[in-house]
Amino acid sequence: MLTIELSEGSVLFVRDEPVEHVSIIAEGEVEGSFGGHTFLLGKSDVLGLSNLTGGFYSHTFTAISDVSLYQYPCADTRTMDALLRGNSDVAYLMVSSVCRQVAELLKYRSRLMQEVDTAYDLIQDIYAEYSRLCKMYALTPKKLPGLEDISKFSGNDPVEGWVRNQYIEINDLGSTAHRMFFHGNPGIASGFLRRCLEDISNILQACNAYHDYLEGVSSLLLSDSGFDLFSLISGLHVESLRISGADFAVETLMAPLIEALSDMIGIDPDYYQQRLDAYWNALEIKRVSQEKLIEAPTEHGVQQNLSDSLETILEYSD
Secondary structure (H helix, E strand, C coil), X not given: CEEXXXXXXXXXXXXXXXXXXXXXXXXXXXEEEEXXXXXXXXXCCXXXXXXXXXXXXXXXXXXXXXXXXXXXXXXXXXXXXXXXXXXXXXXXXXXXXXHHHHHHHHHHHHHHHHHHHHHHHHHHXXXXXXXXHHHHCCCCCCCCCCHHHCCCCCCCCCCXXXXXXXXXXXXXXXXXXXXXHHCCCHHHHHHHHHXXXXXXXXXXXXXXXXXXXXXXXXXXXXXXXXXXXXXXXXXXXXXXXXXXXXXXXXXXXXXXXXXXXXCCCXXXXXXXXXXXXXXXHXXXXXXXXXHHHHHCCCHHHHHHHHHHHHHHHHHHHC
16 A cells, blocks of 8 residues: 545546546546546545546546545456455445445436536527518528437436435435445455446446537537527527517527526636627627617617518518
């Protein structure tokens, strides 16, 4: 066993890096990052064990405080068995930590499951309502490339429903119960951990499938090209602002899209904020312009209204 000292901000292990050790956090806190999701690990948590089957780290781990690690050479399940036989105090720590990590991954998987359904339904429902409002306001709805190609999630999720309840309830038993059952019983600990590793592999497989789906559909919601569902709705809002009742109708349509994009996996939060700010600014400029025309109906205002009317007629007639 080695003791490793790392300062705050240090990267302990990087995703896809080979696993060569099992490390137990003696002091400090570590942040794990996977697919944009982060979770916290603290004293007595184990790093590396959950990835022994695949042989590579599935997460990137970063110290968020000064950290001390107890490090044991361990690169596969065979050396894990030897480690458990020679260190009875380590066995229950491993079980407790792995159960917490599995429970956290299962919660994340549940979130991903919900988001893939939400993303699909959101795109279909909002685009349908966008088209309806365009026709109501005598505007031509724009086509969204790729919309006809998407379908509901049909990827591989090998995790059975009962697995989630099992790990959450084992985790809720606490470390005292884990110690009583697993301490001094390396065979039981090894068998349990081997099953954990299989379940973790399945959970990661499911999470990756959900990630791939969300990456595919997220570009329809918000794309680097600037032409996406967000641009269609924000453009409709600005363009239809002069029409009675349109402001409320389009704002109501935009609200669920804004809510979904604010924390959806696969959406760059900084880029989304830039687009959102630009939308609010364009809307405010249009509103101020409309108010000025109402307050001062000058010759220019009459000409502008006529110009807008002609534009509407031309767009509607295509």
